[in-house]
Amino acid sequence: MAFLQIERDGGIVIATMNQPETRNALTGNTAVEEFVRLCAEIRQDTSVKVLIVTAAGPIFSSGGNVKDMRRFFDEALTPESICEEYRQGIQRIPLALHALDVPVIGAINGPAIGAGLDLACMCDIRIAADTATFAESFVRVGIVPGDGGAWFLPRAVGMAKASEMAFTGEAIDARDALACGLISRAVPADELLPAARALAAKIAANPGTVMRMTKRLLREGQHASLASLLELSASYQALAHKTAEHREAVTAFIEKRPPKF
Structure with missing residues (x-):
């Protein structure tokens, strides 16, 4: 089954992460390839004016698949090979999304954890359900933000708040996310996608x-x-x-x- 469910509404493209059984993890599946392919298609299609990134299920994205990380315990995997895996894997998502020259709206329906939070930060505008939570949680599983979070998060919330989130790994709720500028709006969960679509329509009305x-x-x-x-x-x-x-x-x-x- 495809990771991304793609919908087109005029000049608006809605990409819904659709693997709730994996908490919409971005590793161990086809997420990277599908995001990279979608971004390439949008860059070629000048009729696209806005991209909305959202998710199915109760969670936006859990980021990396923690259970899958146990394979890195294998002594046969060298640091050099792991480094290359990141370059050829999840790091292609931030490069692809950042290269997009159409506005990207993140509609954050639930917890955005680790690389899931970083994915949200790759969007130009973020709207969240009032039940959403956000955590730069890499330190809690003994790793660093390997997907560009150290570049994106400070640009979203400032260095002091980004440092607090990255050093503690603690989650913040939608109210705190709104206060620190991580999101521009918090809405009831059932109003999230309509709000994102309405904003996208305002943007798409322009040249x-x-x-x-x-x-x-x-x-x-x-x-x-x-x-x-x-x-x-x-x-x-x-x-x-x-x-x-x-x-x-x-x-x-x-x-x-x-x-x-």
């Missing part, structure tokens, strides 16, 4: 080409100098001014009617 350029600028702004970002912004703006969407948006504004993209 797709400009949306992708806007996301690229936001990403570049995290590490580029102001001068470099301004130069890139000028280049993107020159392209944006020549799009059919810009012409339609301006015309519709002047004519006081909704634009037709």
Whole structure:
């Protein structure tokens, strides 16, 4: 059975992790390949404007399969081979999702644990059920965040809160997640997907080409100098001014009617 259940609604793609029997674990299955393939398809399909990542069952994702980690006790597995396994395995998910230039909404339906929390942090916007919990729990099983959590989590909540979560491994609830900026909204569980879809629809109502350029600028702004970002912004703006969407948006504004993209 496929790990991801894919649904398309106009310019919105909904990817639902659908292995509740494994707590939607991201290892020991086809999760990596399916996420990488989906991201590649979205990058090629300019009609896609938003991706929603959510999960079936009571848990968003437990991250790595802890029972499967016992195989690392085998002396035949060298540190070098384990390192390569991470490179060719779960580390491909953050690289694929981060390379997406469409907005990604995480609809967190339940506990997001370890790599499951890091997956949530790979999304641009996070909405959670008010019953969801979040834990950067690697230290509790004697390992480090091997999937990029040390890069994503501080960008989501700041270094101090990320350090507290990573050093203790303790879970926080949706109220605390909202307070520290890990999520932008907490809603009743039965309202989670409708809320994510409604937000996605607001985003998808805008021109797709400009949306992708806007996301690229936001990403570049995290590490580029102001001068470099301004130069890139000028280049993107020159392209944006020549799009059919810009012409339609301006015309519709002047004519006081909704634009037709």
